[in-house]
């Protein structure tokens with residue numbers, strides 16, 4: 001525990017269960033004194049999310065489906081009514097259909113699937129950045145979550161890789177637009193981690209294995225690392241950092257060729 005986020009208030013979007021990256025980040029921010037408003041996808045998830053939020057002594061929870069403007073309006077109104085302003089935002093939300101997250105990207109990406117992936121995984125960040133910036137009169141910081149599949153091809157990741165490439169570009173443009181207002185916008189590119197979302201990807205377990213075996217550290221990406229990076233980017237430690245895609249993946253992203261077999 002510490003006080004790097006003492007006196008700071010913000011929104012964490014995307015806790016679904018105890019394995020969610022958003023939850024790992026929220027716990028770290030709370031341990032450093034942050035006050036957090038949690039948004040979750042809908043009534044169905046409340047049962048899972050409430051005990052987690054209560055376990056860290058908090059209770060500000062708001063349903064928010066990012067595809068529904070009325071629900072987003074209501075969520076941000078609720079935060080504005082209670083706090084007036086915020087200091088940080090964590091966007092940890094993405095979605096693509098199971099049919100798209102397998103096999104050939106070319107063969108399996110439908111117009112509707114593309115729209116849905118881009119809407120939930122990219123537009124939602126742009127929309128959220130706008131809404132959050134309107135309640136950040138004193139500046140602040142925002143992060144979103146991305147993956148190496150934006151930069152390089154990864155089997156099964158397919159349309160989500162295309163969406164993450166757009167999300168990383170959106171991070172840079174948002175950082176440019178909001179920089180003059182003293183708002184820093186960055187992305188964390190995490191290595192594969194065992195969450196609900198990973199389970200939706202065909203071969204997700206093997207993606208984790210490869211991530212570990214090819215990584216420089218020869219280990220899985222750990223939640224502490226991702227949460228620590230979030231704390232850095234959202235606190236004063238991250239001063240002067242904007243428009244960045246920061247990799248937390250045990251060094252996987254710099255590997256071009258894995259270790260050679262013994263000759």
Ligand code: NAD
Pocket residue numbers: 013014015016017019020021022040041045064065066067091092093094095120145146147189190191192193194195196197198
């Ligand atoms: P997760 O399933 O725990 O979190 C995804 C969240 O998105 C869930 O809380 C879900 O409710 C939310 N969501 C989906 N559609 C929504 C909608 N319409 N409205 C509101 N919320 C919606 O999985 P996670 O792995 O923690 O994913 C969080 C983020 O991290 C995602 O952006 C994901 O792409 C990214 N990421 C994950 C990994 C990994 O290996 N798990 C690696 C790098 C990046």
